[in-house]
Amino acid sequence: xxxxxxxxxxxxxxxxxxxxxxxxxxxxxxxxxxxxxxxxxxxxxxxxxxxxxxxxxxxxxxxxxxxxxxxxxxxxxxxxxxxxxxxxxxxxxxxxxxxxxxxxxxxxxxxxxxxxxxxxxxxxxxxxxxxxxxxxxxxxxxxxxxxxxxxxxxxxxxxxxxxxxxxxxxxxxxxxxxxxxxxxxxxxxxxxxxxxxxxxxxxxxxxxxxxxxxxxxxxxxxxxxxxxxxxxxxxxxxxxxxxxxxxxxxxxxxxxxxx
Amino acid sequence: xxxxxxxxxxxxxxxxxxxxxxxxxxxxxxxxxxxxxxxxxxxxxxxxxxxxxxxxxxxxxxxxxxxxxxxxxxxxxxxxxxxxxxxxxxxxxxxxxxxxxxxxxxxxxxxxxxxxxxxxxxxxxxxxxxxxxxxxxxxxxxxxxxxxxxxxxxxxxxxxxxxxxxxxxxxxxxxxxxxxxxxxxxxxxxxxxxxxxxxxxxxxxxxxxxxxxxxxxxxxxxxxxxxxxxxxxxxxxxxxxxxxxxxxxxxxxxxxxxxxxxxxxxxxxxxxxxxxxxxxxxxxxxxxxxxxxxxxxxxxxx
Numbered sequence: 001x002x003x004x005x006x007x008x009x010x011x012x013x014x015x016x017x018x019x020x021x022x023x024x025x026x027x028x029x030x031x032x033x034x035x036x037x038x039x040x041x042x043x044x045x046x047x048x049x050x051x052x053x054x055x056x057x058x059x060x061x062x063x064x065x066x067x068x069x070x071x072x073x074x075x076x077x078x079x080x081x082x083x084x085x086x087x088x089x090x091x092x093x094x095x096x097x098x099x100x101x102x103x104x105x106x107x108x109x110x111x112x113x114x115x116x117x118x119x120x121x122x123x124x125x126x127x128x129x130x131x132x133x134x135x136x137x138x139x140x141x142x143x144x145x146x147x148x149x150x151x152x153x154x155x156x157x158x159x160x161x162x163x164x165x166x167x168x169x170x171x172x173x174x175x176x177x178x179x180x181x182x183x184x185x186x187x188x189x190x191x192x193x194x195x196x197x198x199x200x201x202x203x204x205x206x207x208x209x210x211x212x213x214x215x216x217x218x219x220x221x222x223x224x225x226x227x228x229x230x231x232x233x234x235x236x237x238x239x240x241x242x243x244x245x246x247x248x249x250x251x252x253x254x255x256x257x258x259x
Numbered sequence: 260x261x262x263x264x265x266x267x268x269x270x271x272x273x274x275x276x277x278x279x280x281x282x283x284x285x286x287x288x289x290x291x292x293x294x295x296x297x298x299x300x301x302x303x304x305x306x307x308x309x310x311x312x313x314x315x316x317x318x319x320x321x322x323x324x325x326x327x328x329x330x331x332x333x334x335x336x337x338x339x340x341x342x343x344x345x346x347x348x349x350x351x352x353x354x355x356x357x358x359x360x361x362x363x364x365x366x367x368x369x370x371x372x373x374x375x376x377x378x379x380x381x382x383x384x385x386x387x388x389x390x391x392x393x394x395x396x397x398x399x400x401x402x403x404x405x406x407x408x409x410x411x412x413x414x415x416x417x418x419x420x421x422x423x424x425x426x427x428x429x430x431x432x433x434x435x436x437x438x439x440x441x442x443x444x445x446x447x448x449x450x451x452x453x454x455x456x457x458x459x460x461x462x463x464x465x466x467x468x469x470x471x472x473x474x475x476x477x478x479x480x481x482x483x484x485x486x487x488x489x490x491x492x493x494x495x496x497x498x499x500x501x502x503x504x505x506x507x508x509x510x511x512x513x514x515x516x517x518x519x520x521x522x523x524x525x526x527x528x529x530x531x532x533x534x535x536x537x538x539x540x541x542x543x544x545x546x547x548x549x550x551x552x553x554x555x556x557x558x559x560x561x
Contacts, residue, residue, distance in 0.1 A: 022358065023349040095345035101311060101340040103362035103410075104331045139383035258312060259272070 007250040008108045016100055016113030016121070019088075027111040035125035039074040040132060043067050046193070047138075057195065060224055068223035069192035071147060072215040074128035074152055079155045080183060081164035082118035092115075096099065097257070104211075110252050115159050115246055122155035133223075134232045141225030150222075154215045157238045159246030161211075167252030193215035211241040217254070260323065262287050262306060262414045262445050268317035270303055277303045279469035280317070285447060287413070292460030294551060296560040300469040301449040302342060303446055305416050308447075309334065322414065334387065335363060338407030342418040342449075344399050347390050352378070352402060353387040355495040356409055363410040366519045373409060380435065381405035397428030404435060417448040421455060433458060453547040477547050485545045485553060486510050486522040490529050493518055494538035504532050515557050522549070 013015050024031060043066060051062030058065070090096040094241070130147055133139050165178050189203060190196070190212035196204055208212045214234040221228035263285040270278040278300045285291050293301050308319055310330020324333040347355050353374060355529045360370035378384045381401040386394065394402065398402060400420065406472050420436070430469035431459040436446060437457055450456055456463050457477045464474040473480060483488075490509070492500070500517040508528045509521035521529055526542060533540050 015358075015364075018361065019347070019358045024353065026349075088462065094345065094348055098341065098349055099345035099359070100362055102309065102334070102341065104334045104364070105362050106331060234392065 003254050004251055007112060007246065008106070009112060010109060012109040013113035013116060016105065016110055017117050019100075020113070020117040021120075022088075031121075032125065032128050035074065036128055036132060037072040038077075039129050042070055043133075043136075043138075047118050058224075064138045064224065065220070066193065067136075068132045068220040069216055070135065070218050071126055071130055071151065071223070072190075072212060073192045074129055074188055075122045075154045076134050076158045076186065076215070077183070078125040079118050079122035079158040080162045080178075080244050082121050083114065083159040084166055084169075084178065085172065087114045087118065087163060087166050088169055088172065088175075090256075092169075099180065101257075106240055107253060108250060109162065109259055111246075111250050115156070115163060115249070118159035118162070119152055122159065123152040126151035139223040141223070143222045143225055143227065146222045147219050150215070150219055153235065153238050153242070154219075157215075157242040157245070160242045160249060162245075162246050163249035164252055166258055167249050186210055186212045186255035189213075191220070203221075211238055227240055231258055260287070261285060261320070262322060263447065264318075264320040265304075265308065266318045268304065268307060268319060269315045270300075270307060270312065271315055273298065276469050278307065278314075281404070281466070281469070282317075282472055283464060283474070284443055285414075285445060287445050288440070288443050289462065290436075290446040290448065290460045292463035293447065293458040294451060294453070294456055294463055294547075295449075295464055295466035296451065296555050298560055299466045299555075301466055304466070305418055305447070305449060307338065309337070309416065320384040327489040335410065336413045338410065338412035340404050340407050340415065340420050342416040342422070344403050346399060346403060346406070348391045351388050351390055352394070355406060359406050365410065366451065368410065373411075376410045377408060380438075381409070382431065384412075395428075397424050397431070400424060400428065400432060401435070404432065408439075412444070414445045414447065415548055417446065420448060420451055421450070421452065429455075453551055457547050463553055465551060472554050473513055475549075479554055480550050481545055482549060484550045486524050487545050488523050488542065489545050489549055490521040490523070490533070490542050491518055492521065492533065492538050492540045496536070499537060499539055500532075500538060507520040507530070508532055513557070520549075 047066040051066065054062045056062070076144030100110055100217065103105060127148060134144070147222070156187040162178070165175070169175060189199065189207045190210050191207070192212070196207045196213055197208060218228045218231055218234045261284040265284070266282045268278050268281045269276065270378065281304060293304065295301050296362060303312065306542070307314050308326065310327035310333065315325055321333040322336045326333060337535070347358060350358060356374045357367070357370055360373070378387055381404065383398060383402060386398065386481065391399065392514055421432050424432065433455070440446060448459065460477065462474070462476055464471045473484065497517070497519050498514070501512050501514060505519070505521055509523045511522040513520040522545065523529055530542060
């Protein structure tokens with residue numbers, strides 16, 4: 001195995017993906033409720049509470065503005081948690097990957113399975129939040145249906161980035177750095193809670209380098225019934241982050257596990 | 260036609276050669292034992308043979324396929340029982356079979372048909388719906404063995420299959436392995452239980468510091484390397500006796516802590532000398548463990 005080879009993409013990942021699905025199905029109800037609770041508390045607390053003191057943003061109430069951001073942010077968090085903690089448990093603590101790789105399945109297949117799995121799970125939780133937002137009447141445009149296609153892409157992007165971190169993690173503690181140094185800035189700078197344009201210019205420049213900004217830039221207009229600008233650019237940025245993260249993860253996992 | 264052929268295999272970690280030029284072949288239906296102290300390179304050799312690690316040099320053919328190039332198709336015909344159980348703790352016994360069978364691309368119906376037989380083999384017929392955490396160490400080991408048979412493999416690798424098991428559990432595993440050999444399966448097993456190797460393996464190799472230091476049937480190894488009689492002596496004055504009289508009576512005298520081991524072709528003079536003294540002793544035939552300790556030394560390995 002050449003350590004820097006492109007990841008081999010094969011359908012062999014499917015049985016590994018199904019393994020994770022089977023585990024998840026046992027706890028599906030609790031898992032979805034858990035994923036819904038956090039973003040909805042934000043929507044209620046910040047959206048209705050704090051939002052009632054705020055002016056409208058671009059012609060919509062703050063709670064509707066925030067709800068669109070929460071779809072992106074909670075998809076990101078769900079993907080990240082799965083690709084950090086759960087993947088690390090399967091790789092390092094439970095040695096599930098070791099068992100799988102004794103069968104005719106390669107490390108590349110396992111990494112692809114983890115990527116697709118974390119993206120699937122986060123897409124599901126993002127979709128659940130979207131459904132609740134529809135029910136609350138915070139988004140009523142048909143254009144918001146397009147978000148169903150974007151949520152899996154957002155999941156893929158942040159799963160790939162988190163997997164690359166998992167590949168170099170020594171223990172669960174390591175993930176604290178990722179949350180403090182990466183996730184918190186992403187969540188606060190990338191247009192989830194307020195428009196990026198409110199930031200000082202240098203911070204705006206930083207924000208536009210970060211993937212989550214490109215997610216909110218497409219999802220929010222769609223949720224609010226507007227056609228977003230520069231869709232192709234935003235989607236390409238998300239895809240580029242996904243591809244770079246996945247490639248880095250593949251190389252780093254090989255270095256870690258195939259010595 | 261060999262099911263496994265290894266030639267001049269080499270692997271280094273951090274400048275240290277862990278596998279330093281190993282060559283061997285395994286014939287179908289054979290049970291081959293790989294013995295060695297901790298850190299001898301046994302597990303690395305197995306991982307190399309499975310294509311889980313790339314070698315630095317040498318060649319491997321597993322099921323007539325070059326490794327690591329065609330490791331995946333080769334592993335279709337191979338079962339593995341790893342040193343540390345890696346059963347899936349999120350699943351029941353039955354689900355472990357189901358999920359593992361899918362990794363081999365076996366259709367779901369075929370897997371479900373195989374499960375009852377494998378449960379029977381593992382002695383877990385009543386535990387199909389049990390979660391893994393509720394199983395004893397012996398049950399987990401049997402399940403790991405049965406799981407390795409889900410693809411009906413021709414060759415089974417076992418890395419210390421009975422380490423950490425009580426005698427009952429160990430004997431049950433041995434019975435199962437004999438059953439597999441009787442079915443014509445080939446087994447490659449690493450162990451540091453000499454008794455296990457003597458019972459199961461027709462041929463074995465002792466490995467130390469990355470090399471095979473001897474190879475043959477258990478009997479051959481004993482007769483080649485060691486005197487047939489061993490007298491183990493304990494007692495207060497044993498060291499004086501060992502440094503004096505014993506020297507002339509035994510072919511070799513070894514001290515280990517408070518015990519003296521005397522190796523001899525003819526034990527009669529030794530026993531006569533001991534009968535005149537207040538020393539406790541045990542006279543027994545030489546076994547594989549004596550060979551192992553002679554060749555790999557008595558110092559602790561970590």
